Amino acid sequence: MGKYNYDKSALAGLGVGDFLNEVKVREAHIAAAPAEEIKSVYNANILAGRLHPDYQQARIAEIKNEPDAKTFTFVQDDENGTGALAYFRAGQYISAVIEMNGVIITKPYTIASAPKAALGDKNTSYMITVKKSPDGFASEHILNNWKEGDVIMFSQPLGQFYYQDLRDAKNVIAAAGGSGITPFYAMAAAIADGTEDFNLTILYGSRTADSILLKNELAELETKAAGKVKVVHILSDEEKDGYEHGFITAEMIKKYGSGDYSVFACGPKAMMDFLKEETEKLGLPGRRVRFEVPGEFGNPAGTQGYPAEAAGKEYDITVIVRGEETKIKCRSDQTLLDACQMAGIPVTSDCRSGLCGWCHSRLVSGDVFMPESADGRREADKKFGWIHPCAAYPLGSVTMEVFPNV
Amino acid sequence: MKKYDVIVVGAGNGGLSAAAYFARAGKKVLVLEKHNLPGGCATSFVRGRFEFEATLHELCQMGDGKNEVGRVGAVRQLLDGYGLNVDWVAVEEAFRTIVYDPEKGYDVTMPVGIKEFTAAMEKEVPGSGKFVQCVLEYGRMLCDGVEWLAAHNNEPGPLAKIEMLLKYGDLMKVVPKSTNEMLDRIGLPEKAKYIFESYWDYISANSDQMSFAVYCFMTYTYLTQKPWIAREKSHEISMAFDDAIRKMGGDIWYNTEVDRIDIKDGRVKGVHLKYGQYIECENVMCNLMPTVVFGRMVDPAEVPEREKKLISARIIGQNCFTLYLGLDIPYEQLGFKAYDTFVRFTGDNVKQYESFGSLDTHRDYCVTIINEVIPDCSPEGTCMVQFAKFYTDDAFRDVTEEEYFKLKDRIAREIVEHFEKITGIDLQSHIEELVVASPVTWARYLGTPQGDVYGYSPAGWDGMFPRVQSGHKLDHTVQGLRFCGGHGTQMDGYSQAYLSGAEQARYMLEEM
Structure with missing residues (x-):
């Protein structure tokens, strides 16, 4: 036809018969195949299920008292369907589902124990340490109520606060405060048993020598790790021989860090804020400084960009779940996630820091305040009006659609 | 509870496209997605100060009409028709290809545009230009042919078949031939052939098994219409779908996993949700692989013999x-x-x-x-x-x-x-x-077997053309149940999944 300028000789000997027969050939292939049982699960699927279970049921096997805190050891609860706890990376957390006065809330806790303790099919365990915190309803509830034999539901292991040798320096200076020791305890244990291989110097800030969490256990790990783990205690409220005094400052980090090193920080929000300023003085590139997610932002009043007139109010919130509307209230210093969970609407959530995105919800109408430092949304979420209610505060009446998984 | 005309299981690219298609046709549609986000592969994630694209390399058939062939791509037309609010960005190159073999190695960047691509190949492999030109002329013919077929809903009737024979007899001749065979017949020098075949990473069949027509069509389309991406990563496309589907009256429930699809006597009755609810509905579009649905979501007694055979005959892609x-x-x-x-x-x-x-x-x-x-x-x-x-x-x-x-x-x-x-x-x-x-x-x-991302290998007998011709009736075995996505008739890839969702929704609408 001359419409196309290609060399027709390449088609020599070719007919259209094969094309017209293609469906027949396909049918013949299907007809010739065995009608065997369909295999849809392979090793990658099995591993995915083991490493990332929807939920884990764990029973409290042991409780150890710590200063203003308790360390709980959990074991798999076969009877409730968890045959083995999920393996994880030292530094990851699990989100606990806590039933409290008839409402269900979730709170993240770092797994303090070594990943090895969760390996295999039998006798898997996690250890978490819960410290009393001044305005922590959940921690108070846990310390007062959780007892041996109780079964608690957890998420799969989550979070990115773990060592990666391709990214991090071989020497890591850990800056820890209070229960923020837990990820480093797990890392130290993983180094001691050979799961991880890097040098970890833990600068651990406590108020007094008596308030140090996991003190003896840390000393044991230090010995076991044969030079790869070093623990330095820093006391803010006490001067004592054998202890550093004051806060974890840039000077302190410099004293223990030399050559190429990474700084990992985990602790109460005030300490993390202080450390952000201190680590900046070190002049390290951003990739050498890593902070664990900070936890709840807290009262947004006074934050840059927060409208002063919004403070101290309570707003009407309409929450849509699978087409059904519920009216609830939310104080202006309360996150929308918190208001939902307190009202018995089990919005999914893990990090409660605005960052992991698990609570991703649709803002139908109304205005909310999202602190910049806790706004971990994707760019397109902003374009289409989606929010992370764990770090969003109402500035008036709000209608939102949320997506519980129960 | 609200009654739905159709339920879409899975808000991946195929499911979103199908849902938008249903909603635009005025049907009450409910999308059920087990994750907290739409898109499946089409998503992004944030780490520190970076937002990473999860999977999108480039969309095909997305020409905006301002290209050398003046063609608005089929996928662009489809997505524009849904009213998607996406800031599309063209990629101004085809690909760079590096072979690190010390003797036969090369490192070439290939541009888009027929002339530019041909010239770059001629420069890299002297004497190859006229053969490349010839291959791309085949590509032009194939592109016209595919468009002609699409205009006939990929199912030309008896009269149209005669027209096809007259107009696109050459297409019919090359479809069953492998890429390697046709490129050898055309006489493309080996090195030029290897460079031309660089896109193979994106297709789970090698060039001895892959239809020349499909590969050449894809390459020609990329070269003339350019590859495209979304400014705010593929999450923007998925969120735009969410937005468009809702605006057209559809509902989407995230974190809502479908556990079982209720089938009785070869007919869909509804879906069981993992958390316990049952939703009655006679039409279910699955953006899941048939391997998964028939392997673990359906009463084994209701799995058609043909599905068992088809699934065992197929090869998991990549x-x-x-x-x-x-x-x-x-x-x-x-x-x-x-x-x-x-x-x-x-x-x-x-x-x-x-x-x-x-x-x-x-x-x-x-x-x-x-x-x-x-x-x-x-x-x-x-x-x-x-x-x-x-x-x-x-x-x-x-x-x-x-x-x-x-x-x-x-x-x-x-x-x-x-x-x-x-x-x-x-x-x-x-x-x-x-x-x-x-x-x-x-x-x-x-949730795919092995973590597969490309559906089933489109090798030989299960290539795109025979699949497309089987996708309406032959591969439809349970009343009220259809499948769409990257495992569908159009093969893997974003664009193909969007087309597959529209295609299967169109077939389902006929039956509703």
């Missing part, structure tokens, strides 16, 4: 290992320039495919740098470099829980060190964020 790096160095200073690069030990993809089956033998990967196309896709002074390795078999079959994290780290390190070695670039001094997704990760998010 699974994938991806590595995402956020670097604290500006793209201009990286010392490597290209949006999409295929790094291979040989240009011969048949040999490549033999090596893709296991962790020990697999050596190749592709590299994507969005900053080349969208300079401000990452913060100032940074860039993002992403790698993908595709495995043709159950590559993680023997991996234990204990060695899993170490293995991920090992493969990531191998990729980085290899790339550093062949390019002389220092990546390791700049890694600020690092994320790895293995076949296990994909298995977790997609």
Whole structure:
């Protein structure tokens, strides 16, 4: 036809018969195949299920008292369907589902124990340490109520606060405060048993020598790790021989860090804020400084960009779940996630820091305040009006659609 | 509870497209998605100050009409028709392809545009230009033919078949032929052939098994209509779908996993949700692989014999290992320039495919740098470099829980060190964020067997053309149940999944 300028000789000997027969050939292939049982699960699927279970049921096997805190050891609860706890990376957390006065809330806790303790099919365990915190309803509830034999539901292991040798320096200076020791305890244990291989110097800030969490256990790990783990205690409220005094400052980090090193920080929000300023003085590139997610932002009043007139109010919130509307209230210093969970609407959530995105919800109408430092949304979420209610505060009446998984 | 005309299970690319199609047709549609986000593969994630694209390399058939052939791509028409609010960005190059064989190696960047592509090939392989021209003329014919077929809903009636024979007899001749055979018949020199076949990473069949027509059509389309991406990553496309579907009256429930599809006497009755609810509905569109649905979501007594046979005859496509790096160095200073690069030990993809089956033998990967196309896709002074390795078999079959994290780290390190070695670039001094997704990760998010990302291999008998001709009736075995997605008739890829969703929704509407 001359419409196309290609060399027709390449088609020599070719007919259209094969094309017209293609469906027949396909049918013949299907007809010739065995009608065997369909295999849809392979090793990658099995591993995915083991490493990332929807939920884990764990029973409290042991409780150890710590200063203003308790360390709980959990074991798999076969009877409730968890045959083995999920393996994880030292530094990851699990989100606990806590039933409290008839409402269900979730709170993240770092797994303090070594990943090895969760390996295999039998006798898997996690250890978490819960410290009393001044305005922590959940921690108070846990310390007062959780007892041996109780079964608690957890998420799969989550979070990115773990060592990666391709990214991090071989020497890591850990800056820890209070229960923020837990990820480093797990890392130290993983180094001691050979799961991880890097040098970890833990600068651990406590108020007094008596308030140090996991003190003896840390000393044991230090010995076991044969030079790869070093623990330095820093006391803010006490001067004592054998202890550093004051806060974890840039000077302190410099004293223990030399050559190429990474700084990992985990602790109460005030300490993390202080450390952000201190680590900046070190002049390290951003990739050498890593902070664990900070936890709840807290009262947004006074934050840059927060409208002063919004403070101290309570707003009407309409929450849509699978087409059904519920009216609830939310104080202006309360996150929308918190208001939902307190009202018995089990919005999914893990990090409660605005960052992991698990609570991703649709803002139908109304205005909310999202602190910049806790706004971990994707760019397109902003374009289409989606929010992370764990770090969003109402500035008036709000209608939102949320997506519980129960 | 509200009554729905149709339920879409899975808000991946195919499911979203189908849902939009139903909603636009005035049907009450409910989308059920087990994750908290739409898109399936089409998503992004945030780490530190970076937002990484999860999977999108480039969309095909997205021409905006302002190209040399003046053609508005079929996928562009479809997505515009849904009213998607997406800021599309064209990629101004075809690909860079590096073969690191010390003797037969090359490193070539191929431009878009027929003339430009042909000239670049002529320059790299003197004397190949006229053959490339010929191949792309076939491409032009194939593109017209595919459009003609689409205008006849891929099912030309008896009269139209005669017209097809007259107009597109050549298309019919080349469809059953493999890419290698046709390129050899045309006389393309070996090296030019290898360069031309660089896109193979994206298709789970080698060039001895892949239809020339499909491969040539795809390449011609990329060259004339350009590859396209979304400014705010593929999450923008998925969120735009969510927005459009709701505006057209559809509902989408996230975190809502469908556990079982209720089928009685060969007819869909409804779906059971994992948390207990049952929703009655006589029409269910699955954006899930039939292997998964018939393997574990349906009463075994209701699985048609044909499905068992079809599934056992098919080969799972490819699974994938991806590595995402956020670097604290500006793209201009990286010392490597290209949006999409295929790094291979040989240009011969048949040999490549033999090596893709296991962790020990697999050596190749592709590299994507969005900053080349969208300079401000990452913060100032940074860039993002992403790698993908595709495995043709159950590559993680023997991996234990204990060695899993170490293995991920090992493969990531191998990729980085290899790339550093062949390019002389220092990546390791700049890694600020690092994320790895293995076949296990994909298995977790997609639920596909082996963590498969490409559906079923479109090799030989199960290629695109026979699939398309079977997708209306022959592969439809349960009343009220249809399938769409990257495993569908149109093969893998975003564009193909969108087309598949529309195609299957159109068929389902006929039956509703």
